Each structure stands twice: as structure tokens, then as C-alpha cells.
Amino acid sequence: MAANFIPVSLLVYCRPGFEPEAAAELIELTSMQGLTGQVKAVANEGFVQWLPADRNAFQRHASRLRFDELMFARQLLLAGDWIETGEQDRVTPVLNALAGHAGPFAELWLESPDTNDGKALSSFFKRFQPKLEDALRQRGKLPETAGANRPRLHLFWVDKQHCIPSISLAGNRSEWPMGIPRLKMPHDAPSRSTLKLAEALTVLMSDTELRERMRAGQRAVDLGAAPGGWTWQLVNRGLRVTAIDNGPLKGSLVDDPLVQHLRVDGFKFRPKKPVDWLVCDMVEKPSRIAQLIAGWLADGDARQAIFNLKLPMKKRFDEIHKCIGLIDNIMQRAGMPYLLRIRQLYHDREEVTCLLARR
Structure with missing residues (x-):
């Protein structure tokens, strides 16, 4: 696996309310590679996790799963195990969880669900990201300049104490944070459509x-x-x-x-x-x-x-x-x-x- 990251599941972002559709196509996509597993999703949470029945088989075939074959996914990630952090020290638990993953990664993205609770994490991200980036650079997991062909490291936070480390592969991912293109409304366009x-x-x-x-x-x-x-x-x-x-x-x-x-x-x-x-x-x-x-x-x-x-x-x-x-x-x-x-x-x-x- 690229960057020696050992994935144990798939993680996709989606529009809140469309978790059943995102789950259905994840099952369809993985079954085409001969993989079986189960999905975990909560209504209106904006993401779906797929857990393989056979982790070894999944790790062999994970890079063959194509983001461009998905309709409802905004991002396709190869995910590790969930991390639980404390309120006083969030850097150490993240570093410990990433210790077995060699890197280096192209860059670090902190992301959250496209929900009101997820958006409320933006100020936390602004404070926490520089601290974590410095710590990752000291350990050789994050270069000074991004490498376009390296896997990107994503930390997906559902709240300030729980996140899941994941990677996206170059040429097989969305290039926008949270998979959302940031487009400005033209001032003279007749409608938002x-x-x-x-x-x-x-x-x-x-x-x-x-x-x-x-x-x-x-x-x-x-x-x-x-x-x-x-x-x-x-x-x-x-x-x-x-x-x-x-x-x-x-x-x-x-x-x-x-x-x-x-x-x-x-x-x-x-x-x-x-x-x-x-x-x-x-x-x-x-x-x-x-x-x-x-x-x-x-x-x-x-x-x-x-x-x-x-x-x-x-x-x-x-x-x-x-x-x-x-x-x-x-x-x-x-x-x-x-x-x-x-x-x-x-x-x-x-x-x-x-x-x-x-x-």
C-alpha cells in the first residue's frame, strides 16, 4: 500500500441524507472486486464507512477501487482505525496511531462532515492543524513541500475527541477539501443554478x-x-x-x-x-x-x-x-x-x- 499506510476500511463523504445511496454503491463497487463486508452509516451524518470481512483481501485490492465509479461519494478514502483523544493532548494520540504508517504524505487535511456540527469544528482545525503539522514534520511524515504523487493524509473528525486517519491516492480522489469545489456565485448570473x-x-x-x-x-x-x-x-x-x-x-x-x-x-x-x-x-x-x-x-x-x-x-x-x-x-x-x-x-x-x- 502506498506510503505504507495499512487501511482497515473505506470511508466516503456524501450529502447528508444520502447515506443509503452511498452505502449501496460502496457495496456494489467492492463486490465487483470480489470483496465482502458491511457498511456503517447514520442518517444525515454525511459519511459512510465500509468494513471488510477479510482485511487481507481488502488491502490487496483496495487501490483498485475507483473513485470515478461512485456517484454519491464526494471523497473516497482508505481508512485506519478510529482514534480517541483527550481534551488536553490531541497530538500524541494521533502521532501514536500514525506510528506504524511510514509516510511521507503529500499534505495533511483536517476534515469533518458537511453538517452544522461538522462546520462548528472549523475554528478548532485552524488552531490544531499547525501544531500537528509541526509534529508530523519532525517525525518525517510530512515534507516541507507537497508531493503531487504522494498519498494525502486526511484526518476526519466527527467531534473534537474522535477522528479517523485516512489516505487518498493521487489520481483516485477529489482534489477539494471535503470533496466540495469552492465556487463563487457570479454577481451577474440570473440564478444560483x-x-x-x-x-x-x-x-x-x-x-x-x-x-x-x-x-x-x-x-x-x-x-x-x-x-x-x-x-x-x-x-x-x-x-x-x-x-x-x-x-x-x-x-x-x-x-x-x-x-x-x-x-x-x-x-x-x-x-x-x-x-x-x-x-x-x-x-x-x-x-x-x-x-x-x-x-x-x-x-x-x-x-x-x-x-x-x-x-x-x-x-x-x-x-x-x-x-x-x-x-x-x-x-x-x-x-x-x-x-x-x-x-x-x-x-x-x-x-x-x-x-x-x-x-
Whole structure:
């Protein structure tokens, strides 16, 4: 194992309330590697732990588990045993727990659940992190400069006395603390939904893929565009956008020369010529959206698409797999190889965001 860290479990962060979905896909992911185990999760706590039935088998296969195959996880960590600290001395218990793990680690991140209790730990982190970093450097576990290819050391705290040491592997992790991209709301965007598409473009594609796939001058269609958050995001990247919605656009989009607003039905509209991008954030049954988007690509009306699937309150994991099956059937019938990536973004709520592209 990288950096001689001996993991005994998996730890993933997720949106509070989606622990069952994160647990279900952890079981699915590990079973594909022939691993069995059990999950530990508490409703609305924002994280899930998976404990292997056979630690030796897990340690042999742990690095094969891919973060990009998870939809509901914000971060995938190889975790050690929980640490309990005292109120007066927290450094010593952490150092003792890490004594058997050689390092060095790229850097140290202190993290917590995305809950009100977790956020309340931020001032503690600011005080504690410098002390712990100094102690780790003295023991050769933390270099003066971060090494991009080294494992990152994460300490996940549920309160000031309990944390779990973990590592994330380069090329198989989120590069944002707590797996949350920190995006600023543009002051002139017409709605906060613009952050969903901004995050999707960051999370669902690498920088290289984004440069290759999305370029100024391309043509796009935004289904269910009003008031224009997603259209704004595309226009600011230099794309020409046909915005489809019976409702009005707002702000600078009203007179933007790159925008054509058509008040027509998003389920009936098709462009006269194929477009480079199709985006869609309509409130509708997920299966209907999945069929709509896949139909555009299968018919050659769009090369690639980013869209949201609004999930039901129950059986959300099953609903996503149903949509995946519908998309696969449509693309297979068209004889079209495709790429499909799905992730629940930080700026999503009861939904997931998907990238579907022709290969």
C-alpha cells in the first residue's frame, strides 16, 4: 500500500441524507472486486464507512477501487482505525496511531462532515492543524513541500475527541477539501443554478477534456433554460445558445447576441442542425429526461449533453440504474459508443448530474 499506510476500511463523504445511496454503491463497487463486508452509516451524518470481512483481501485490492465509479461519494478514502483523544493532548494520540504508517504524505487535511456540527469544528482545525503539522514534520511524515504523487493524509473528525486517519491516492480522489469545489456565485448570473453547471464542467471532465470538448463558437441548446443560469454559464464560455423555455430569461441574457430565446416545448423542440452541446435542468421524471437526452444523441442532434435527473424520495439508487438502462438501450440500438458519467454534485439537491457524450 502506498506510503505504507495499512487501511482497515473505506470511508466516503456524501450529502447528508444520502447515506443509503452511498452505502449501496460502496457495496456494489467492492463486490465487483470480489470483496465482502458491511457498511456503517447514520442518517444525515454525511459519511459512510465500509468494513471488510477479510482485511487481507481488502488491502490487496483496495487501490483498485475507483473513485470515478461512485456517484454519491464526494471523497473516497482508505481508512485506519478510529482514534480517541483527550481534551488536553490531541497530538500524541494521533502521532501514536500514525506510528506504524511510514509516510511521507503529500499534505495533511483536517476534515469533518458537511453538517452544522461538522462546520462548528472549523475554528478548532485552524488552531490544531499547525501544531500537528509541526509534529508530523519532525517525525518525517510530512515534507516541507507537497508531493503531487504522494498519498494525502486526511484526518476526519466527527467531534473534537474522535477522528479517523485516512489516505487518498493521487489520481483516485477529489482534489477539494471535503470533496466540495469552492465556487463563487457570479454577481451577474440570473440564478444560483449556474453553479450546478459550473461544478459539473469541473467535476465531470478533466481540464484537458473540457478544453477539447467545449470551445468558444460552438452551438448549444438549453432545455428548460429560464431564468438562464445554465445559459449564462455557456455564453460566458463563448458558446452560442438556443434557450428553450416558455418562461422569461433575466438579466444580461435578454439582449445578449449569443442567445436565441424560443418559447416552445422542451420535449418537442429539435434543432435544424446538430449542436455541439445539449444541457437540461428541467423538473420532470428522471426516466423521461434520460430518454429525451439519449434520443438527441442517438438521432445525431447533439454530440454531448449535461443534464440533471431529479430523484424520487424513495428507491433513488434503483431509479438511477433504471435511467442508465434506458440510456444504454437507446444508444445501443443506434449503434453508438458512448461515455456516461454521473455524480451528485455539491450544488445539487435531490438530483444527480450526468455527462453523456458520443465517443
